[in-house]
Amino acid sequence: GEAVPVAQRGSWTSFLKSIASFSGDLSSLTAPPFILSPVSLTEFPAYWCERPELFAAIADATTEEARALAVLKWFMSTLKGQYTSRNESMGSEKKPLNPALGELFYGVWPDKNGRGQTDLLVEQVSHHPPITAYVIENRSKGLKLVGHSAQKTSFSGGSIIVKQIGHAVLTVKLPAGGEVQYLVTLPRLRIDGLWYGSPYIELSDHSYIVGGGYTCNIEYKGKGYFSGKAHTFKATLSPIHSSGDIVVEGTWHQNSKITHGGSGSFHDVSAPKEEVTAVGAEAGGEMGGMETRKLWQFVSKGIREGDFDSASKEKTRIENEMRQRRKDEAASGTTWPMKHFKPLGSDPVYEKLAVLADITPETEDTYVFQDNWPATLRS
Numbered sequence: 001g002e003a004v005p006v007a008q009r010g011s012w013t014s015f016l017k018s019i020a021s022f023s024g025d026l027s028s029l030t031a032p033p034f035i036l037s038p039v040s041l042t043e044f045p046a047y048w049c050e051r052p053e054l055f056a057a058i059a060d061a062t063t064e065e066a067r068a069l070a071v072l073k074w075f076m077s078t079l080k081g082q083y084t085s086r087n088e089s090m091g092s093e094k095k096p097l098n099p100a101l102g103e104l105f106y107g108v109w110p111d112k113n114g115r116g117q118t119d120l121l122v123e124q125v126s127h128h129p130p131i132t133a134y135v136i137e138n139r140s141k142g143l144k145l146v147g148h149s150a151q152k153t154s155f156s157g158g159s160i161i162v163k164q165i166g167h168a169v170l171t172v173k174l175p176a177g178g179e180v181q182y183l184v185t186l187p188r189l190r191i192d193g194l195w196y197g198s199p200y201i202e203l204s205d206h207s208y209i210v211g212g213g214y215t216c217n218i219e220y221k222g223k224g225y226f227s228g229k230a231h232t233f234k235a236t237l238s239p240i241h242s243s244g245d246i247v248v249e250g251t252w253h254q255n256s257k258i259t260h261g262g263s264g265s266f267h268d269v270s271a272p273k274e275e276v277t278a279v280g281a282e283a284g285g286e287m288g289g290m291e292t293r294k295l296w297q298f299v300s301k302g303i304r305e306g307d308f309d310s311a312s313k314e315k316t317r318i319e320n321e322m323r324q325r326r327k328d329e330a331a332s333g334t335t336w337p338m339k340h341f342k343p344l345g346s347d348p349v350y351e352k353l354a355v356l357a358d359i360t361p362e363t364e365d366t367y368v369f370q371d372n373w374p375a376t377l378r379s
């Protein structure tokens with residue numbers, strides 16, 4: 001692999017071998033320094049709102065069709081950040097920090113041009129397997145996205161295949177009273193370029209957005225499929241109670257246009273995105289010990305500055321501390337309490353909406369937000 005520093009070639013090769021002979025939770029495998037990211041997975045839910053004005057715009061739609069299109073446009077516009085931003089900022093996909101149980105991340109996108117303030121709250125609700133639960137809310141616009149994210153990984157043909165587990169539900173308060181909910185499911189990922197030490201993500205299969213009188217089936221293709229172009233998608237938006245599909249086609253990391261049932265350009269993510277501002281939850285906006293940027297502070301610093309010795313020492317210290325915490329809990333017959341969510345074995349909203357688009361599985365568990373925002377985000 002050309003992108004692998006000479007001194008790390010041996011450890012990269014053995015890392016790839018361990019991936020190949022392993023399936024399940026990749027997050028716990030030790031990887032060579034050059035591929036480590038200083039950012040924890042608890043920060044990833046922020047990708048859902050890095051174009052806050054597109055999220056806010058969902059509230060301004062006045063017809064079911066306009067609302068379904070606004071939801072699709074917001075969703076499509078998050079994908080570039082979700083799946084290519086590490087390549088842009090760090091040169092390739094990197095291995096994120098594996099969050100500790102109970103790790104927290106809070107953030108905000110401030111009000112601008114009347115779009116309203118948008119708040120973010122994330123909690124690591126399981127360590128083994130890793131599960132991240134999140135809420136994004138724009139209160140003034142009556143919009144709330146609640147979801148959770150986990151992965152099942154396997155290795156095939158030199159690539160890592162990532163099946164995303166979890167879904168999100170977007171709740172939109174209607175100006176006339178009442179609300180409408182959209183189920184958002186997640187695409188499958190393939191991580192290519194491993195051999196060369198410069199991994200990148202391609203999306204495949206389908207994901208869905210269902211609700212508000214519409215189903216939307218989004219099909220993902222990459223290089224070597226029907227278009228031969230990387231990061232291609234085709235979204236078919238269908239009204240549930242009438243006919244007349246709207247089709248959108250393009251590349252999710254660039255732009256798209258309406259190719260059926262209308263015309264004109266659809267989404268375009270060439271303009272810069274807006275990163276979330278991290279907010280501490282303690283008094284005075286301080287960060288507590290379980291808040292991601294405080295917990296990983298010195299690991300991240302070590303990785304950023306190329307001081308992998310201190311990064312690795314500090315990481316071991318955190319992991320040992322967490323191991324001890326689990327032992328103490330086992331000894332006292334307690335478990336780490338979730339701070340913001342309650343687990344539920346099946347999600348009634350998912351079940352109601354998944355059948356409308358023939359989504360499998362028909363049932364999924366969920367994490368119910370307890371509506372306990374820290375005061376620092378709500379003052």
Ligand code: 0T9
Pocket residue numbers: 026027031035041044045047082083093094095096149151160162164191199
């Ligand atoms: C939810 C996203 C997810 C998380 C990451 C697969 C992955 C962990 C999960 C799915 C977000 O909404 C979107 C983007 C990137 C996904 C990560 C990419 C990645 O490589 C990791 C896995 C666990 C690895 O770190 C594999 C080993 C690594 C050396 C390859 C770069």
